[in-house]
Amino acid sequence: MKRKISLDDIAKHFKVSKSTVSKALNDSHEISARTKAKIIAYAREHKYRPNLNAINLRKEPSHSVGVIIPNILNYFFAQAISGIEKVLNDHGYNMIACISNESHKKEVAITEMLRKGAISGLLVSLAEETGKLNNIDHFKPFLNKGIPMVMFDRVSSELNCDKVTIDDSKAAYNATEHLIKSGCKRIAIVSLLGDLEISKLRINGYHQCLKDHNIDLDKSLIFEKLEKSFMEVEIRKLLSAGKVDAILGLEEEAGVTSLLTANSLGIKIPEELSIICFTNGVLPKYVRPSLTSISQHGYYMGERAARQLVKRIEQNDNGNTFETEVIKTTMIERESTVPVA
Template sequence: MNHSVTLKDIAKALNLSISTISKALNDSHEIGADTKQRVLDYAKEHNYLPNRMAKGLKEGKSRSIGVVVCSLDNNVIAQMLDGIHKVCTDKSYQIIIMQSKESEKLESACIELLYAGGIDGILISPAYETINFNYLLSLQESGLPVVLFDRLIDKIHTHKVGADNFKGAYEATKHLINNGYRNIAHLNTNTILSIATERLNGYKQALADHGIPCREELMVSCNYTGATSLNENLEEAIKSYMSLENKPDAIFTATDQISTRCLVILNKLGYRIPEDIALIGFTNTELADAMNPPLSTVHQPAFEIGKLAAEKLFSLIEKKNIDEDFETVLLPIDVQVRASSQPSNK
């Protein structure tokens, strides 16, 4: 039978008080360096695990945070969660991750469940369906720290961390223009979130700056609530594009799933990339080089977004700065050019 080593056991073994052991493990300045090292060495040697719940009760905290994301089946989100996990591990906090599946109703239920569980703060990347943030605002007003990451919205006044979506879209569209493309289509999502509006605006601005008319028929917003509906929307959009008299010679796609699925659908429909149509899009998939052809991408600093968002949340939880000003941080993107957007004859 396993016996978990307690503070009392360590105190008895080292002939020290329980209070001294506790202070040493918490790196208190009241304890000398030699004593502190003796305690830490013994604790490590005997696999001492602190009682997180007891510590939390003493501090008046649960030592857990809630994270609400659209889906775990997403390269960008998985990388952001790695960044969040790194910070939480360093802080000895546990993460409770919940998925909204792009549903406003499910997102609200996730947040209510997390709040009922006594979490110390929430990190949220809102669902595409969400237009009403009142439930989140009311929790924030009650004192619960909330930080937005990846998908940002103006309706909530707090720290926000994301990618520079406008610049990413601008640079991707500019890359296509510089390669000689003029009829550039855009595939986005039907949401009010900044992730969609900023990428659309970046695309439009790049066209305008290069004297290229913005054609409404080359901008389609897809239903993002499920894989089946997204695939159907994308195939319908591509067929519509390619049936135009003045059809597109390139497509800029706005999200991870749209980018990779668009490549699959174009191949399925028999279009040669980039000979018939070029393609570049936002995606952090590690398989971009292995795709047919290798996919040009706008890569987001996903790990860094998650890490910084978590750090911002802990600054609110720990109230390091009572008069802390909220800030929106947009991290730089990286356009990675591959074969799908640069034919040799252009």
């Protein structure tokens, strides 16, 4: 078996200190961009993996996995965490669960904390602010050091790692088409997802469906970057103007808030307004009328992401070929939409 390349080997190759190599792999500002690029490329080419015991001699060999999610109160992420924990536990790994609360600053702090420890791998779903800032540099040191990482749901195309997602564009297309086939033509988008890639993909699916059905796009019906504190006010204005006959909520809160606001205005659902939302959580089942929703199968997604990470860790494989697994969604039809034959 070929001997693993070590930090010392990399240092000797470039005739620099081990400290310089370590700083380069950790994306330190003390090392020039040119030197960092050379060291990182060499480490990747030779599949360098850090000796986790050497990182912290006081610790036992790592059997821990870091998990970063944006919101534990969100039904989807609560389900995903449950799926992740089940798989990790079955394989003897400890889960270090961290919550970014949609904050880029907190997400960065979490990654710094995890880097100081001895984790075997990392599972990540991005914070909303990270998507808005389009800054994912804090994850690169993990990849540079050969620590396996799997992203799920909220992913970044700029990071070369395994990913588990749904087909967001197709799911939104199918939901929009369902509304059109039920007779709706003035379909609004309501979202709290901001600049996240999943938001853009879902809106693209909506656009394409309108185009395919020869319905003109009305940008005044797209509320893609609502702030939570103003969402109900904006939805109330939209519904009071009588401009729409359907709403597609890009996440559960947008859909539920739209339904409750419509109820308060005396709008009949689904006779006067149809509503569909992403995430088949608890609320869509129990609001009245019950809310048609798109199940993203959070528990299963968490399981699949964790299995892929465990596979990478145990096969000691963090090469240059990565997989993106796409999970099919399911529309759960309830009382907020008209049945389509």
